[in-house]
Each structure stands twice: as C-alpha cells, then as structure tokens.
Amino acid sequence: MNPYLLTSVLLLALGTVGVLIRRNPLVMFMSIEMMWNSANLAFVSFSRHWLSQGGQVFVFLALTVAAAEVAIGLGIIVLVFRYRHQIDADQINSLKG
Amino acid sequence: MNYGLLTPVDILTAASLLVMVGDIFLPKDYKPSLAAFAAFGVAVTLGAVLKQFFVGRQGSIWSYSVGHFNLYFQIVFLLGTLLTIGSSIYFLRRGREAGEYFSLLLLATLGAMLLVSSANLLTIYVSLELLSISSYALVAFRRDARSGEGALKYFLLGGMSSAVFLYGTSLLYGLSGSLDLRLINLHYPPAGNAHLLFLAAMFLLVVAFGFKVALVPFHMWAPDTYEGAPTPVTAYLSAVSKAAAFAVLLRVLITAFPAAAPWWRETFAILSVATMTLGNLAALRQNNLKRMLAYSSIAQAGYVLIALAVPTAATLSASLFYLMAYTFMNIGAFAVLAYTDAVTGKEDVESVAGLGLSLPWAGLCLTVFLLSLGGLPFTAGLMGKFFLFYGAVAGGSVWLAAVALGNSVLSFFYYFRVIRYLYWVPAKETHKWPSVWPWGLTVGTAALVTLFLGVYPAPLLALARMSLPVIP
Amino acid sequence: MFSAYLAILVFCLLAAALAGTFSLVAGLFGPRRPSERKSEAYECGIRHPPPLPKHFPAKFYLLGMLFLLFDLEAVSFYPWAVDLHRLHGFGLLEMLSFIVVMAVGYVYVWRKGGFQWQ
Numbered sequence: 001m002n003p004y005l006l007t008s009v010l011l012l013a014l015g016t017v018g019v020l021i022r023r024n025p026l027v028m029f030m031s032i033e034m035m036w037n038s039a040n041l042a043f044v045s046f047s048r049h050w051l052s053q054g055g056q057v058f059v060f061l062a063l064t065v066a067a068a069e070v071a072i073g074l075g076i077i078v079l080v081f082r083y084r085h086q087i088d089a090d091q092i093n094s095l096k097g
Numbered sequence: 098m099n100y101g102l103l104t105p106v107d108i109l110t111a112a113s114l115l116v117m118v119g120d121i122f123l124p125k126d127y128k129p130s131l132a133a134f135a136a137f138g139v140a141v142t143l144g145a146v147l148k149q150f151f152v153g154r155q156g157s158i159w160s161y162s163v164g165h166f167n168l169y170f171q172i173v174f175l176l177g178t179l180l181t182i183g184s185s186i187y188f189l190r191r192g193r194e195a196g197e198y199f200s201l202l203l204l205a206t207l208g209a210m211l212l213v214s215s216a217n218l219l220t221i222y223v224s225l226e227l228l229s230i231s232s233y234a235l236v237a238f239r240r241d242a243r244s245g246e247g248a249l250k251y252f253l254l255g256g257m258s259s260a261v262f263l264y265g266t267s268l269l270y271g272l273s274g275s276l277d278l279r280l281i282n283l284h285y286p287p288a289g290n291a292h293l294l295f296l297a298a299m300f301l302l303v304v305a306f307g308f309k310v311a312l313v314p315f316h317m318w319a320p321d322t323y324e325g326a327p328t329p330v331t332a333y334l335s336a337v338s339k340a341a342a343f344a345v346l347l348r349v350l351i352t353a354f355p356a357a358a359p360w361w362r363e364t365f366a367i368l369s370v371a372t373m374t375l376g377n378l379a380a381l382r383q384n385n386l387k388r389m390l391a392y393s394s395i396a397q398a399g400y401v402l403i404a405l406a407v408p409t410a411a412t413l414s415a416s417l418f419y420l421m422a423y424t425f426m427n428i429g430a431f432a433v434l435a436y437t438d439a440v441t442g443k444e445d446v447e448s449v450a451g452l453g454l455s456l457p458w459a460g461l462c463l464t465v466f467l468l469s470l471g472g473l474p475f476t477a478g479l480m481g482k483f484f485l486f487y488g489a490v491a492g493g494s495v496w497l498a499a500v501a502l503g504n505s506v507l508s509f510f511y512y513f514r515v516i517r518y519l520y521w522v523p524a525k526e527t528h529k530w531p532s533v534w535p536w537g538l539t540v541g542t543a544a545l546v547t548l549f550l551g552v553y554p555a556p557l558l559a560l561a562r563m564s565l566p567v568i569p
Numbered sequence: 570m571f572s573a574y575l576a577i578l579v580f581c582l583l584a585a586a587l588a589g590t591f592s593l594v595a596g597l598f599g600p601r602r603p604s605e606r607k608s609e610a611y612e613c614g615i616r617h618p619p620p621l622p623k624h625f626p627a628k629f630y631l632l633g634m635l636f637l638l639f640d641l642e643a644v645s646f647y648p649w650a651v652d653l654h655r656l657h658g659f660g661l662l663e664m665l666s667f668i669v670v671m672a673v674g675y676v677y678v679w680r681k682g683g684f685q686w687q
Contacts (some may be wrong), residue, residue, distance in 0.1 A: 038264065043270060053651070071635075118676075
C-alpha cells in the first residue's frame with residue numbers, strides 16, 4: 001500500500017478518535033480539520049496515481065471551503081464562550097441530547 | 098454551450114448579493130424592505146425554474162444538469178424559501194438584521210439548488226458546504242446561549258459529516274479516476290477486493306448525507322439544533338435542507354451506484370424503520386412544541402426513505418410528492434409556532450393553549466398542518482403516505498408498509514395532544530395577537546395547498562411521475 | 570536552446586524595472602521626515618519586540634479569520650490560470666463573476682467594520 005494513503009488513513013483515524021474523545025470544541029474542531037486534511041492527502045496521492053488534475057483541484061476548493069467553515073465555526077465557538085465562559089462540550093448541555 | 102440553463106441560479110445569486118449590498122447601503126429604516134426584495138428575488142427565480150420545467154430547454158452544461166428531476170426539487174426549495182421568508186417577518190420585527198438574515202437564507206437556497214443539479218462530486222461538495230455553512234450561521238442567528246449551542250452541535254457534527262463525505266469522495270476518485278457521477282457508475286462493479294472499497298466509499302457518502310437528512314443513527318444534532326435555532330430557520334432546515342440532502346442522496350445512488358442497489362436497498366429499509374420508530378417514540382415524550390416537531394420531522398424522513406428501500410417508479414414519485422406536500426405542512430406548522438413563540442415567549446405546548454378560540458384562523462391552520470403531518474383524510478399528508486405505503490406493498494415489501502402504518506397511528510397521539518390544547522385547554526394568560534399580514538398570507542396559503550393536495554393530488558402526482566430520477 | 574528562458578529574463582527585467590520605478594518615484598516625491606527611529610536597522614518598525622502575550626485577545630480571531638479567508642480564496646486562481654487557454658472568454662467571465670462576488674464580500678466586511686482593529 002502506498003505510504004501516502006497509509007498516512008491519510010492514519011490521519012483519518014486519529015481525527016475521528018480526537019472528535020470522539022476530546023471534549024473541548026476547539027480541539028474537536030482541530031480533529032475535524034485533521035479528518036478533512038486526511039481526505040485531501042488521499043486526493044493528492046490519487047491524483048498522482050491517475051495523472052489527472054481533478055484531485056488537486058478538489059483539494060484547492062476543499063481548502064477554501066474549509067477556511068470558510070473555520071470562520072463560521074470560530075464565530076460560533078466565540079458566541080458560545082461569551083455566554084458560558086467555558087468551552088467544554090460536556091458542560092454545554094442546556095439543550096438535553 | 099447553453100448558458101441559458103444557468104439563468105435561475107444566476108438570478109438567485111444576484112438577488113442574494115443585492116440583499117447584502119442593500120444591507121450595507123440602505124438607511125436603517127428601509128432595511129425591513131429587504132424581506133420583500135428577497136421574496137421578489139426568490140419568486141423571479143421560481144418563475145425561471147417553472148419556465149424551464151414546463152417549456153424551456155433542458156440539458157446539461159458541464160457538471161450542472163437541468164432535467165425534470167432537478168427542476169422539481171428546485172421548485173420545492175424555492176417554495177419552501179418563500180414560505181420561510183413569509184414566516185420570518187414577525188421574528189425579525191426589529192428588521193435591522195434583515196439583510197444578513199435574508200442573504201444567508203438565499204445563499205443556503207442557492208446551495209440547495211446547485212446541490213440537486215450537480216453531476217460531479219466536486220460541485221456537490223461545494224454546494225453542500227454552501228448550504229451547510231449558511232445554515233450554521235442561520236442557526237446561531239438569535240445570538241443567545243441556546244442558539245449558539247444548537248449551532249455548535251450542528252457545526253461540529255456537520256463538519257464531521259463533511260469530512261466523511263470528503264473521504265468517501267477521495268476513495269471513489271481513487272477507484273475510478275473521476276469525480277463525475279456518470280463515469281463512476283461505469284467503473285462499478287470493479288474486480289476483486291476493490292468491490293468492498295467501492296461499497297465502503299458509497300456508504301461513507303450515505304452517512305454524510307444521512308447526517309443532513311437526520312436519519313436515525315446520525316440524527317443526534319437535529320433536536321438540539323432545531324430547538325436552539327430561530328423557529329423559521331428550524332422550518333427551513335427541517336424542510337428545505339432535508340429535501341436537498343434527500344434529493345442528492347437519491348441522485349448519487351441512482352446515477353452512480355445503480356448496480357449496487359441490492360446493497361443499499363437493505364440498508365435503507367433498516368434505516369427507514371429505525372428513523373420513523375425512534376422519531377415517533379421520542380416525539381411522544383416532548384413537552385416543548387418545537388422539539389416535538391423536530392422529532393416528528395425525523396420520523397417523516399423515515400417515511401420518505403421507503404422510496405430508497407423499495408426504489409420503484411411508484412415509491413419514487415410518491416416520495417417526490419410527499420416532499421412537496423411536507424414542505425407546505427411542515428413549514429406551515431413551524432410558521433404558526435414562530436408567531437406564537439414570538440408573542441408568548443414560550444415554546445412549550447401551553448403556549449398554544451386556547452389558540453383555536455383566541456385566534457381561530459391560526460388555530461385552524463395549525464390543526465390542518467398537524468392532521469396532515471399525522472396523515473388524516475382530506476390532507477396532503479394522507480395522500481403522500483398512501484402513495485408511499487401502497488408503493489411499498491406493490492414493490493413487495495409488505496412488512497415495511499405495515500411498520501410505517503403502525504408508526505403513523507403512533508404519531509396521532511402527539512399530534513392530537515397539540516390539537517387538544519388548541520381547543521380544549523383554556524389559556525392561562527391572555528395575549529394580544531398583533532396582525533402581521535405576510536405571516537397570515539404564508540400560513541393561509543400553506544394550509545390551502547395542504548388541503549388542495551389532499552383533495553386533488555392528481556396534478557402534482559403527474560408532475561412527480563414526470564420528474565423521476567433517470568437511471569442511465 | 571536558451572530561447573525558452575528568454576521569457577523569464579524579460580519577466581525579471583520587468584519586475585526589476587517596476588520595483589525600481591516605485592522606489593524612485595517614492596524617493597523623488599515622498600515626504601522626507603527622518604527620525605532616530607526610522608534610521609535604525611529595520612525590524613518591522615518595532616524597536617524592541619515586546620514579549621508575546623500568552624493568549625491572544627478573542628477579538629483577534631475576527632481579523633485573523635478575514636485574512637485567512639481572503640488569502641485562501643486566491644488559491645482558486647491557480648486551477649483557473651492553468652486551464653485558461655481552454656476556457657477562452659467564458660473563463661474570463663467566470664473569474665470576473667468570482668471577483669465580483671469576492672468584492673461584494675469585501676465591501677460588506679469593510680462597511681460592517683470588520684477591519685476595525687479596536
């Protein structure tokens with residue numbers, strides 16, 4: 001198996017575990033970013049494999065979209081922080097799950 | 098190249114940008130008129146889409162395809178957006194934030210329109226994110242703790258689902274060397290072990306869209322987000338956003354994975370049963386009306402999934418019919434709540450107590466919506482359910498139809514509880530109900546359409562039959 | 570065989586000429602107010618870099634975000650530039666509409682006060 005793909009799978013697994021076990025929204029968000037980037041890595045290596053540009057273009061767009069998502073996400077985290085003065089996903093429970 | 102195919106999305110893009118520009122350059126007193134402008138922009142877009150549907154040229158331009166299937170869903174989204182705008186007016190009565198709110202709403206609708214017309218996973222991804230990112234901002238729009246919490250949950254789980262989507266897409270790209278749905282289909286089934294990877298990638302996409310539709314194992318965000326969001330936004334998410342995700346799920350499965358149908362049919366039969374049962378059971382326990390309708394909308398998605406569990410022409414056209422009807426009845430019900438929330442400041446079931454007497458028309462409309470959601474005669478809901486369940490039986494899945502029927506009966510309990518409060522439980526305190534004509538128009542129209550579709554469903558059903566997703 | 574590099578040479582000359590013109594024009598017409606601080610070795614205008622605060626103020630995220638957004642959007646130009654010769658006039662039109670959308674966003678942020686430091 002291609003080492004790049006192996007790295008990408010590892011990153012995906014690490015990101016997933018991070019989202020599931022960490023409780024700080026910022027860290028959870030970082031883990032999500034890691035999952036996105038694992039997909040980006042896979043895209044680039046597949047793009048190399050097929051010698052086509054599609055995957056690389058996808059990565060470009062995925063990066064810009066991710067930036068937009070970060071902007072909104074941090075805005076939301078700041079909003080929540082302003083009201084609760086704590087950022088721990090377990091404490092954010094005034095809406096019962 | 099037929100650039101004219103892009104006219105509707107061009108109009109909507111221009112409208113959303115103009116609303117933004119209006120927001121920064123109009124003096125404060127004129128900002129509430131942006132709602133009218135947004136509604137006008139959506140109406141013009143709707144006109145352009147209707148023209149394409151009935152008389153205009155269809156076809157595709159690069160990865161944007163315009164066929165009856167795409168246009169049908171675009172009509173659903175635009176009608177849903179119009180109803181949402183109508184029900185937002187009282188919520189935004191200060192009006193100063195109208196520009197931001199309506200441009201986000203229009204951008205979300207633009208995302209939904211592009212999503213259902215994309216034939217390429219790249220455009221699907223970008224338009225899905227346009228829809229999602231605008232929705233995150235809309236959910237947080239009340240800017241209080243609950244709204245922020247709902248948005249945070251939606252955002253974190255949505256981010257995870259888009260990561261899942263990205264990874265599935267990258268696997269598909271790796272296996273087939275293409276991002277085009279039609280070309281991916283040509284690579285299926287691949288030889289040997291690649292078959293399993295292909296299926297894995299397909300299921301990753303199903304999970305990602307399942308988050309958006311709020312199917313049961315992936316629905317955790319929905320009740321909290323729906324409760325925290327401003328009520329008109331809840332209406333929008335539970336109807337338009339959900340329909341968009343369902344449409345793209347349908348399109349991806351039928352265009353890219355028709356040969357894998359035996360695999361996904363079984364999955365969706367299980368998901369459908371789980372979704373409707375859990376949604377209904379959870380709705381029974383709710384005292385908060387918004388949360389109850391949130392669970393009810395999860396359950397409703399379970400009924401629509403029958404079309405994917407038994408994908409025949411009958412069930413697919415029934416699901417298209419049901420989604421249109423559902424847009425009217427669900428947004429209608431939430432529109433009434435948006436008004437009572439804003440007036441009484443409460444969201445529990447007591448907030449509508451005595452509404453049938455103090456505000457007879459609104460009470461009557463809410464009754465119509467709830468009866469339709471439950472599926473009683475002379476309502477669009479019954480017709481949609483009848484077509485769906487009948488299609489399931491005709492498609493050989495009697496047990497699925499039976500479970501769905503049982504669930505419908507179960508759902509009567511909580512819908513009737515609200516109706517009991519409307520007419521037979523006196524209000525604890527009296528409120529002054531201001532008259533808001535755009536809201537009244539919205540709710541009245543939604544109720545009339547719900548009744549009309551219940552009495553005379555044939556024309557819409559014929560349109561839905563015309564709009565089936567094409568199996569290439 | 571070096572003809573392929575001629576374009577690069579022309580590019581370098583053009584870049585040098587442009588930069589030279591700018592410095593020359595600034596030197597000729599710019600106001601001249603030398604001070605002790607200005608004639609020091611240039612270190613981004615700060616004499617002694619102050620110690621970095623452990624936490625950035627939360628407000629900073631807005632500016633950081635806006636920078637990141639507008640910075641990253643520029644990446645969309647690369648695939649467009651690579652395929653420009655095949656996209657012809659329509660490609661130009663597409664990019665023009667992209668820039669218009671970006672500009673509306675930029676003006677929006679500006680007028681809403683997103684670039685205010687305080």
